[in-house]
Amino acid sequence: MRDLTRAEEEVMQVLWKLKKGFVKEILEHFDEPKPAYNTVSTIVRILQDKGFVDHKAYGRTHEYFPVVSKSEYSKSHLSTFVNDYFSNSFEKMVSFFAKEKSISVKEMEEIMKIMEGEVKKQKNK
Amino acid sequence: MRDLTRAEEEVMQVLWKLKKGFVKEILEHFDEPKPAYNTVSTIVRILQDKGFVDHKAYGRTHEYFPVVSKSEYSKSHLSTFVNDYFSNSFEKMVSFFAKEKSISVKEMEEIMKIMEGEVKKQKNK
DNA sequence: AATATACAACGAATAAATTAGTTATGCAAC
DNA sequence: GTTGCATAACTAATTTATTCGTTGTATATT
Numbered sequence: 001m002r003d004l005t006r007a008e009e010e011v012m013q014v015l016w017k018l019k020k021g022f023v024k025e026i027l028e029h030f031d032e033p034k035p036a037y038n039t040v041s042t043i044v045r046i047l048q049d050k051g052f053v054d055h056k057a058y059g060r061t062h063e064y065f066p067v068v069s070k071s072e073y074s075k076s077h078l079s080t081f082v083n084d085y086f087s088n089s090f091e092k093m094v095s096f097f098a099k100e101k102s103i104s105v106k107e108m109e110e111i112m113k114i115m116e117g118e119v120k121k122q123k124n125k
Numbered sequence: 126m127r128d129l130t131r132a133e134e135e136v137m138q139v140l141w142k143l144k145k146g147f148v149k150e151i152l153e154h155f156d157e158p159k160p161a162y163n164t165v166s167t168i169v170r171i172l173q174d175k176g177f178v179d180h181k182a183y184g185r186t187h188e189y190f191p192v193v194s195k196s197e198y199s200k201s202h203l204s205t206f207v208n209d210y211f212s213n214s215f216e217k218m219v220s221f222f223a224k225e226k227s228i229s230v231k232e233m234e235e236i237m238k239i240m241e242g243e244v245k246k247q248k249n250k
Numbered sequence: 251a252a253t254a255t256a257c258a259a260c261g262a263a264t265a266a267a268t269t270a271g272t273t274a275t276g277c278a279a280c
Numbered sequence: 281g282t283t284g285c286a287t288a289a290c291t292a293a294t295t296t297a298t299t300c301g302t303t304g305t306a307t308a309t310t
Binding site: 005006007008035036037038039042043046059060 | 266270272276
């Protein structure tokens with residue numbers, strides 16, 4: 001999956017939040033200074049070309065919606081990152097951030113709990 | 126910290142690996158088809174402007190080295206990502222990938238072990 | 251010293267991304 | 281039906297990124 005450019009990503013973030021929307025609605029969710037209507041319109045059509053969104057036509061007006069979910073995209077993006085920066089090892093990545101104290105004790109405890117559940121589940125197959 | 130462009134990132138990856146290097150050496154570590162010497166030279170000077178590398182001069186030849194470490198950069202990059210895609214919660218991110226089976230049981234067990242150590246260490250303060 | 255070599259600096263050419271103006275079309279209000 | 285408005289499509293302009301040819305200078309070689 002291709003990476004989103006900065007401008008594209010901003011539009012996708014809005015669409016992921018809205019689930020679907022007309023250009024006008026997407027525009028409303030931008031922070032000031034808002035880009036021009038046409039700027040958003042162009043980007044959304046580029047996203048359509050790239051296969052990230054599609055639209056439903058109501059006469060001449062288009063309602064856009066994501067085809068690639070935020071989860072799918074983040075999965076793809078993080079996999080590339082883990083591959084490039086942590087020799088494809090999630091363990092290395094998570095350990096690094098745990099040691100860097102980017103993850104709080106509370107979060108770590110929560111993560112351990114979830115992992116225990118996952119480990120149990122996957123071993124019972 | 127600004128994000129690296131695709132070309133910049135490739136050069137940084139080589140420099141992080143080499144620790145330091147002349148343009149010629151950086152070039153050697155590129156896969157075929159290798160870019161032109163000048164391409165690498167330009168990129169490395171852009172990276173210098175952006176503060177990612179610096180150089181030591183030997184007469185007229187420059188030996189470049191990273192100023193921003195791979196760890197620092199990955200930390201910054203992942204923080205932005207976690208912020209944008211997992212409402213700034215490492216826990217949410219790690220849980221997501223655990224449930225997605227992107228993390229093997231073996232890795233999870235290893236992660237839990239490390240986290241236990243970290244939790245103990247941080248609680249003993 | 252003349253020539254060759256190596257490499258940094260510069261800058262031109264191209265490509266990709268971003269932004270937004272212009273145009274065309276359909277619909278609503280009168 | 282004519283006018284005005286909304287919006288999609290198209291296209292131009294600008295900016296940023298990428299690639300690499302050219303030039304100049306220092307150093308090595310003869």
